[in-house]
Amino acid sequence: MNAIGIIAEYNPFHRGHAYQLRELRRMYPDAGGIVVMMSGSFTQRGTISVLDKWMRARHAVIGGADLVLELPFVFACRSAQDFARGGVSLLAALGIADRLAFGAETADLTLLKKTAALINAPSVQERLHAQIDAGASYAAALTRALASEHIPEELLRAPNNILALEYLRALRRIAPEIAPVALARRTA
Numbered sequence: 001m002n003a004i005g006i007i008a009e010y011n012p013f014h015r016g017h018a019y020q021l022r023e024l025r026r027m028y029p030d031a032g033g034i035v036v037m038m039s040g041s042f043t044q045r046g047t048i049s050v051l052d053k054w055m056r057a058r059h060a061v062i063g064g065a066d067l068v069l070e071l072p073f074v075f076a077c078r079s080a081q082d083f084a085r086g087g088v089s090l091l092a093a094l095g096i097a098d099r100l101a102f103g104a105e106t107a108d109l110t111l112l113k114k115t116a117a118l119i120n121a122p123s124v125q126e127r128l129h130a131q132i133d134a135g136a137s138y139a140a141a142l143t144r145a146l147a148s149e150h151i152p153e154e155l156l157r158a159p160n161n162i163l164a165l166e167y168l169r170a171l172r173r174i175a176p177e178i179a180p181v182a183l184a185r186r187t188a
Contacts, residue, residue: 003033005097007087012050013059021064033066037087039076046077084166092175099179105158107184116168
């Protein structure tokens with residue numbers, strides 16, 4: 001099947017999410033559907049969702065999703081890396097998606113893919129772990145570790161770009177047959 005997958009919190013579902021679903025339908029009119037792996041009662045930051053998972057799933061379906069499945073707590077309340085890995089693993093296990101769509105502050109998929117590949121480079125991993133061991137947050141450590149690779153610092157300061165990078169890393173490792181689709185996030 002050629003469904004499009006999305007990994008999301010929808011906390012709450014808003015116009016930007018509706019835009020993403022409409023845009024995916026416009027871009028891929030022959031897609032077999034849109035499947036959302038959505039966090040349950042708790043968000044990635046470990047807080048209780050604004051609305052319960054059933055209401056958020058209902059809003060997603062009304063907004064254009066065809067199927068909403070729950071991303072288990074063990075993935076939903078962890079780091080961006082684990083959130084992405086869990087969502088991609090489950091989406092791949094379903095065997096129905098050939099694309100993973102996500103919003104990012106930049107839709108430059110070439111730059112995002114290059115950066116995601118660089119993160120896995122042994123030299124970058126070594127610098128990253130040295131920075132973390134020295135007390136830096138993951139985001140700060142990653143920015144410093146990639147500085148010598150000429151990756152724009154502003155790319156790594158945007159939370160949705162960080163999540164996009166983790167989706168790309170997970171796809172590369174777990175489900176290379178699923179193609180990424182980056183949509184530029186629009187301002188409110």
